[in-house]
Structure formats: structure tokens, C-alpha cells
Amino acid sequence: MKSLSKQDFLKFVNNLIADDFFEVHGVKAKGKRFVFAPLDSADELRLDYDVTILPPKKYFLPQYETLLKYDLSKSTVAVEREEKKRVIIGVHPYDLIALQQMDKVYFDTYVDNFYRQRRENTIIIGSDILTVSERSFAASMNAHTVSSGYDLMVTDIGDTIVIDIGTEKGRDLLEKHAPMVRDAQEKEIKKVEKLRESLPAKYKRSLKIEKESWKKLLEKSYEHPIWKELSEKCLQCSSCTMVCPTCYCFDVRDEVSLSTKEGTRIRTWDGCLLPDFTRIASGEIFRKEKIDRFRHRFYRKGVYIPERYNFVACVGCGRCSIACLPDIADPLSVMNGLVERKTEAGGEIVVEIPETKKEIEEVSYVPRSATIKRIEKLTEFEKLFEIELDDGKPFYYEPGQFVEVSILGVGEAPISISSPPTGGSSFELVVRRVGNVTNKLHELKVNDKIGIRGPFGRGFDAKALEGRNLIFVAGGIGMVPMRSLISFILNDSNRDRYGMITILYGSKTPQEVLFRNEIEEWKKKKEVTVKLTVDKCPDGVCWNGCIGLVTSLFPQVRWRDVENTVAIVIGPPIMYKFVIKCLHTMGVKDENIYVSLERRMKCGIGKCGHCQINGVYVCKEGPVFNYSEIKDLPEAFE
């Protein structure tokens, strides 16, 4: 440990400010509150602050961050890089812990390059808490002190500042700008220890349950009346998530200048309390009710993140309690309430994150350039696009995976790959036009360019299906991803490795049936049964298949060897419940059923948070799931 006088410390800070190499930020007053902001002089620094309005996450995941810059007239794309070097002074232990949590998420599997670069360019000088914020309960979360996660840690013990060196970067900074620093004396180090030991007593409120036990309690309280009581008062303003150091969901938007030539793709903070958080282009909202969104925030903190990363996504800073007008956001009140009212608990939930093997990969969000090679109009709303990647590199994917189709100036949309993998650089997408991106895509012509990111997600493991009888049940555009797998299996070089194939396909009307010619070819293959049905057939339209829901097809098939049968079901949310009932009646076991789910997906890599089903990311652990993995997740099939 080192130390120096308060005066010398201020000199140190002023030296940093004078050094043009860095931008120096620190805690300063804003009215009666405090914020992290650029420092003009050391006098502005307020190490005695209680809590800042926004946590330091704003430096690493800015409120608005430009990901790409593009010129539509020249079709050029450039990545925006944050080059600035910064020093941030005054970060409290709870915020340091939150940053370490954020590292785990943003470096997980897909390393977010923007975040990583900002972390590397920033030197963090932490500071021990001197004033405890009214609503904070960091001591109960053991987040009032910390021994890592900083380059330097300063403790203000009066006339002296004691500094703990955390990293080489910190040591170098000190040597260069604070040559007057000396080794800390015993009594100074003792004072630091005493200060830290005295902190817990200063906290007005404490948890009645330690954070390690939150998960167990929450798992038993999914239907506790407290959720309804509190959420009734919720204004859905999402202030709680905005100010939270452990919240980091974001939305991505394209913004084009008035000239319609230059544009940017930016990401900006989003909040799961907002009604449209899970809304997709067709208008469907997957977490509609206020009570579900309100509850989701607590379960993410106390169940989903702990399940995945083994830490509770809350550091007790108290910012959400200050920000919440009806005062219902306080995790301390909620958890203590659940403890005190244990007898009213009800509704069990068990969340297990399916295993997915993935190597670490760096991500920059830049789409790969691709050309539209062929367009085929399938129905009034659907078109087939043959896409070829411009760099000619082979495009490897599994059936069931998806890509993010990017149209600069408009946005991105997740589209399932519809063709079987060939090892070449082209593939097929079938797109239904519902929103801005898909409508724009429909207007494009052959040889027009688009962008592709991916492939993403967990697809079908075709190897695991070998030797089995397969039932494919498709509803509406569910046939689009299914075609990829069916085509692969029915390919002459693969067919013999699989058993009997039954394909049941339901559409709204005959005009909406996809791939009719191909389906005829499928019928001709060995041991393949295909049955089609439509909900209704308008007058004057020719149709010689069945009329009725897809479930009505089940009694029409003579099922054999059900023990060795695997079912693959893809369709609109409402279909699953009924089809799975039929499968159960047949005798198909849960672990022999696969589904593919749709949610709102923006980043495709498990960062933006929109696609979660009780903490399971559809873009990472899905979209293909084994039914037994998710059947007990309340949000999967509601």
C-alpha cells in the first residue's frame, strides 16, 4: 500500500488532468446529486459522495453508441472505434463488482469488441465508501468493500489518502504522475481497515436473507401475491433498469441523415420493463403483462443470471429505489417481503440453461456483404432469396440456425436459413414481409446487395436423429426452417441413415402453402408420408388436401414404432400446446420432441437481452430446443 497527503493527491489528479494523453473523469456534484463527469480540476472531485445518478457502465456501454457508419450511395461500411483513453476516479466497490459482472457477460462466448476496447482504454481508480447512500444495502450484498477489479484503490482517511495498487497499469500511472507517493505506514493501513469495518453499521437497512439463498426462495415464489401487489403500481418507465449497474440490455437502430446518403447503426440502452421490449415486427408481444415484466427483472437478478454465471445480478447500490417513483423497485424490500411472507409462496420454477458448446469468438457487428442471386415469389407475402456471400468463403451452418439479414439504412431482421447446408457460399432464405426490413428486402432485385451476420443459434443435430423415425409437424411459416432439415435428410446421400418420415403441414389457406413443388418431390421418396391441411379454403380455390387444424391430421396416420420416433415441431406459439398433446397421446416421450421458437432477436449473440425465455436465450441456447429442456419454463409456451 502507498499513501500521500490530501494535497499531494489533488496534485496527482491535476497532473492527470494536465496530461493530454487521458481524459480524466471523476465524481462531481450535480445539484444535490453526484455524477461521473469530465474533471476540469481536482477541486471538483467529491470522494465523499454517496451514489451517482448513473453507474460507470455508461463509459463501457454508452447510452448511445455508434456501431457502424455507412454511405448508402457508395455502399461502404466502417466501424466506429472508441480510441479515447480515460481515467475514471472514484468508483465505489459495488460498482467495481458490477463491472466485473458485466465483463463476464460481455466476454462470454461472443466477445463484444466495443466493450472490450473501452475496458482496455480505461484506467479505473476506485474509492472506498465514505458516505452511505440512504437506500443502499451494499453491505448486505458484501459489496461495500472489494479487493480486486481496480487499477488503483484510494481511501480517504482525513489528511491522508491511502492507495492500494491493483494492477501494473495502476502502478505505472502512480509512478508517472505521483512521484511523491510513499509507502503507507502501519497506522494508516489500520485506519483503512477500521473505515471498512465500520461501514456495515452505517447501513440503515439490511437483508433478511443472504444473496446466496435468493435463488432458492425465488424458485418457490413465482406466483407469490407480492408480484401483483407491487406491479399494479408500476408506471412501466424502466427507470430502474436505466440506472442499474447490472442491467445492460440494448436496442439497435439505423439512423439515416436527411440526405438519405449517410447513416449510422447505433445501439442504445433498452429496458425489459417497457411494453414493446419483446415485440416483433408482426406485432406479437411475448412478455405482455406488466406483472410478468415486473417479475422478470427480479428473476433475472436472482435466478437466471446466478444459474448461468453463479452470481446475483445486484450489488445493493440502491439507485433503483431512488429512481422509482412508486418505490416498488427495491430488491431489499422485495426479498425481505418474500421472506416475511413465506407462507404465501407458491408457483415453482426451475431454470436450467441448456448446454451449448461454443468457442470464444470476437464480434464487431459488421455484416458480411452478400448478393441476391435469385428471387422466387412463393406466395402473396413470402419470397425466396438465394443469397451468395461476396467473399466466396464457405458458409457452414446447421439446419435450424438463423442469420441476421442487414439492410443498411433500415435495420436487421433474424431469418431462419431455409436450405440444407452444402458447404458452399450460398444459401436460401424465405422471407415473409411484415416490417421495415422485410418489406425493403421484398423490394430488392437480383444482384442487389445485403449484409449477413451469423449463422447464430443452436440448430438441429442431424447426427443425433440418425436411425430414428421422424415426424415433422409444421404450422404456417414454421415450414421455412423445417425445410432445411427435411431437404438434408431426404437427400439421396442421407436418406438411408434415417427411419420412416412423416410430414404434417398445416397452413391458413391453400394460397399460403409453401414449397408445393418440392413437397411433391418429398412424397416420392422412400417411406415418406406427407399430409397437408388448411384452416379454410376460400371459394373458387382448388384444394385436394384436408381442411382443419394440423392436429386433425394425427388420427389419419398409422403410427408404428413410436418408441423410436422423434418429433420436430415448428409453428406459431399457439400451436405447440395442442400438437404436443397429440404427440403425448401417441406415446412420444418429451426428450424425443424438438421445437424451434421465435422471439425478438437483435444482436443474435446473447447480449441485447430481448429474446429471453426465463433467462434462456433463444438466440444462443435456441432457437432449436429439446422440449424436455424448456417444457417447465413458464414463458416458453404461454
Next chain:
Amino acid sequence: MNKPRVAFFDFASCEGCELQIANLEEEILDLIEIVEVVSFREVMKEHSDDYDIAFVEGSIMRPMDEERLKRIRSNAKILVAFGACATIGGVNKIRNQWQPEEVLRDVYGDVDLKGNKFFDVFKTKAVDEVVKVDYYIYGCPPPRDEIKKVITALVMGKKPEIPNYPVCVECKKNENVCLFELGKFCLGPITRAGCNAICPSNGRACDGCRGILSEPDTKCVEDILKRYNLTYDELKHRFTIFNYRREEER
């Protein structure tokens, strides 16, 4: 491709919304590159009835206004309600708390105005109470960035994306000290965002000029009102500055 033909119209308004077009400054040059302005009474002499997109500012007060608006609707492929007066009635609806005859008498005394079509007023209407509106640009006045965003989207043939979440989101992103902490009652939590929280960022409580998103549950608001010593009636009185429309919809 032909540039879309664009026209600007105003009814009962302060013309502050149209002024934002002039306030685009140098970007006006960009604007006339991407659209052809065929009618804009405030800055142009020329006029044409052949336009694709009509921007309508202001509220509708008289039968003669309704007729003019209907003509505009039939000429235009796309009609955009522009500004608070057009989208939600704005301040023009404050007087809807009283009968038109009462208001006329108050303002003009006993002067006989019968038969004078200029004074034949009914209760203020927003534009979509008379004709179908395709898109809305909210605010009093709408932020210049949003106006640019909508025009750009329409020229590019895509649907403009207007926020459906409250001002608090933008206010928190700006790291403002919450006005409630300063003892002021801000309508931000229930007002549509898109203005970058400009009023709270300038120390002023939001008055809801972009429209209330959804009427807050009495349960939500009770506690908050008690804490700030306000009655529900006083809150409703706040609403009436820009949002009297919602009262009428009850």
C-alpha cells in the same frame, strides 16, 4: 426515381411546427434534394394540388376548416399530422372544457357573429377526428431530429419508428437529476418519449406535449400524489394543458 411531392398546410396553430422546417438551416438544401416542395404557404408563393405527402399542422375549429382538410386528404397519398395541435389537439383543446357559445361570448361579448363563417366554431378537433391520418409527429414543437427522421423514412419508403415508451428513459440516459427530487411534478413517466427529455433537461417539469401514453392507474398515482401533496384533480388540471383529448375520450 421521382422525388416525392410534399406540401405543408396549417390550420389553427402558432405555425411553430412549420417553422422547424425553416430551422433545419443548411439541411434545407438536403431536404429539397430528396423531396419536391410544391406547396408551403409560409415560405412559398407557388402552390399545387398535386402532392404525395401532406403535412398538416394545427387543429380544426370550423366547418370551413373541415372542408379544406378533407380536400387535402383526398389529394394526398400520405397525410402526416404535424405537432401537438394536429396530433392531440394541444393547447387548442383547453377551451373544450366549456361550450363554444360560452367561449365566444366571453371573448367577443355581445357582438352578433351569427352567419359569419370565420367565427362558426365547434369544439376543437385534432386532425384524426376529421380524416384518416397515416403518421404522427408529436410534440410542441416536434424536435427537429424527429421531423428529419420521419421525412427521411417516408422518402425511403419505410415506416417511421416513433417511441412508445416514456420520457423517463431519455431523461435517465441524459443523467438528469429527477425533477421529482426537486419537488416538481413531472408528467414524464406517462408521456411519450422522442424529445430527448428536453424540458426536464432544462429544469422544467414535462407537461405532456407529446401525448400521454396511457392513463396511469389510480393505484400507481395515489401514493405519489400523497407524497407531493397533490390532489388527483390538480393532476388532471395539469393534463388539460396539452392532453384534454383524453378527457373527451372518457
Next chain:
Amino acid sequence: MSKDISINVEHVTRVEGHGNIVLNVKDGRIEKIEWQVSEAPRFFEAMLRGRNYWELQPITSRICGICSIGHSLASLKATEDAFGIEISEQTYALRHLAINAENMQSHILHIGYLAAPDLFGVGSVFPLVNSHHRDALLKIVKLHRLANEMSDLICGRTTHPLTLVVGGFSKIPSERQLVELKGQLNDNKGTLREIAGAIKEVADRLPDFSRETEFIALSSDKEYALYEGVITSTDTGKHIDYRNYRDVLQEYIVPQSTAKYAKHARESYMVGALARFNINSRQLSSDALEIADLFELKPICYNPFMNTIAQIIEIMHNIDDSIDWIDFLLDRGLKDEKPVDFRVKEGRGVGLVEVPRGLLVHDYTFDEYGKCVKANCIIPTNQNHGNIQKDMEAFVPQILDKPEKEIELNLEMLVRAYDPCISCSTHYLNIEFIR
């Protein structure tokens, strides 16, 4: 001379608000000359009924999009007059900056976008983009942007200001921002001179018309009066008793107008930049007077078309005046002041300011709770309608021999010269709210 003319311009273009020009001539005899104001009445007085004192500024701001700062200041002054509130020196200085910014913004909009096209022989600014006048247009835009940025800085937003509140400001700029603003103001004086030069080249297209009339504006010993002053008339001198402004500014109804007209010593009078110039020109900055010399404008000028030129002169003065006020604030050092404390009380208050188009009056009466029970506003353009009518009646005979299209253009130019703000002017009277 036997001639039939029928001119019916509905909704004159390039003016703010809706007004019609009607001219009927039969067999060379003038049958009807009318300036009609057809703007929809918006009943602002009704809007103010029973509202709390702090709501009056945001509501009256919405009377006009261009002079919203002016309405806000008049509203605040009336409220502060009623409650006996004294603002601080810093607030006084900042409000001067605010009113200068608005004057500049409104004038350059009028000169560049509304009036100049006639002088350049085009229908609007748009054709100027690709003509040899493109340079002049870009300079106009540059100055317009500066004025707006200044309004944004001082008032939070140029249209419907945010920081102007009873007793002070809800947020003030930083010293660094004021220093930057001062630099930009200085840099743009050259731009203004170039614009003046460009207008001078085509100034001969301004009709040489003159009709003696009364001019009314505020005047002050301290400065070229905008923020405050005493009602002054070229006919009757100063009128100190501001609360009885109705003795001077007398409104009356006419059937062809939803706005009222006004008179005083004669049948009509004029307010606005030309009126201010005529009354207070010796208080203008020297650089502003240089521009007056360029156009040979001297008091008292009775040509309404020169109102536009008087506006150019005022912009230069606004720039110089603003630089002085910024120096004043920087010398004192900006303080983080809150609006002054005060108690509401029953009573009446009157606020007078000179907005770009002329003298503006807000007159409020409050009950003991600070709610407004009576309100009246006198708008500059109201006061000009009568003068426009009289000018038309005098002007038409002088141009009767011209082709009809030219007569129409000349009459439109006459209306535009006044820079009327018609939406503002359609409200009115003195009303008593029956509770």
C-alpha cells in the same frame, strides 16, 4: 381610364398566418379595397381561464411560433408586476440576450425567407439554391442558425422556450458557452454586412411609397428599448402610465377581420422595427447606424417598405448589444441562482415588451391563490392591421395603371413589409371571466 380589376388573394403567402387581399375596380373606379384577416380564432383568453400563474408563460408562448420568447417575456413581466417580484441583475442581463436572440431570429427569417424572394424576383428561397444568389442564401441561413443557437443556449429551445420562468431562469448557460457565443457573434458581423450588401443591390425594387402616419414604440433612456420602456408616440410623446395603456392603444372590431384593429391620435398607427427606428435611432450602435447610412434610412421615414431595412439595422444592433451583455455577465461571473422567492397575491400586472413586430402587452389579474381571473393581450400585428388597410387605400391609386399581376405583387409586398404575425393577432379582448 376604363379598367376592371378583380384581385382576390386568399391566404397571402410568405406571411405568418392567414390574411386575404381583396381589390375590386370597375370602370377605373375603386369599389373595394380590403385587408381581411381570416385566421381561425384560437381563444387564448379562454385558455388562460383559471390557470395557475406558472402556467401562463407556457400557454401564451403557444400564441406564436416565431415570437414565443417575446410572449414568454411579456407574460413573465406581467406576472412579476402583479406579485411585486424584482428579478436579479443576472436574470435581467440574460433576458436581454433572450430578446436579442429572438429579434435576430425573427428578422432574418423575415428578411431572408419571406421578403427577399420578391426582391430577387422569385417565389421562394428554394430557387435561390441553384442560382447565382446561392451565396446570399447560405449567408442568410448561417445567420439564422446563429440566432437559433443563441436562443437554444439562453432559453433551452428557440420555439416555445423552456428556461424562462417567473422570477428567473430554470437553467443558465456556462461561462464557457457564453465566451463561445460571443466569438460567433463577432464572427458573423461580416456575414450580416454582406447580406445587407446583397439586399442593397436589389433595394431599388422596393416601391417608393410614403404615407404619413403615427408610429408607436417603447423608448428608454438606458438603451434602444426592447426588453422594457415607456410607450412613446411620434405624435404625442411619452406615456408614463403603463397600466393605462388602453388610453393609447385603442382596439376596435371590424367585420372583415377576426382580428381587431387599433388607433390612437389618427385613424391608425404603425408598430415594429420601422417605428422603433423612427423613435429611437440615435440609441443604435454605430455599426448599426452604418447600415442605416448604406440604405440612406433616416428618421422619420413614412415608407412601410423600409420596415424590412430597419430590421437589418436592428440585427446589427442586437449583435453589438448582446456582446456587451455577455461581457457584463462574464465580468460579474455567472452565479448558480435560483428564481427569486416571492408570495402570490391578489392584483393586476402589466408587461410590455418590444417583440420583433412591435409593441406587445400582456395584462393579467390574479386572485389570492395566484390563479388568473382576467387576461388581455395586445398584439403588435393587431395594431398594424388598420395601418395596412389605410396604406392599401393610399397605395392602390398610385399603381392602378400597372398590369394586374404587378398590382397584386405590390399589394402582397406591402403586406409582407409589415412582417405580420397573423396567428398572434387573432385573439383579443378584454374579458372578464365569470367564475
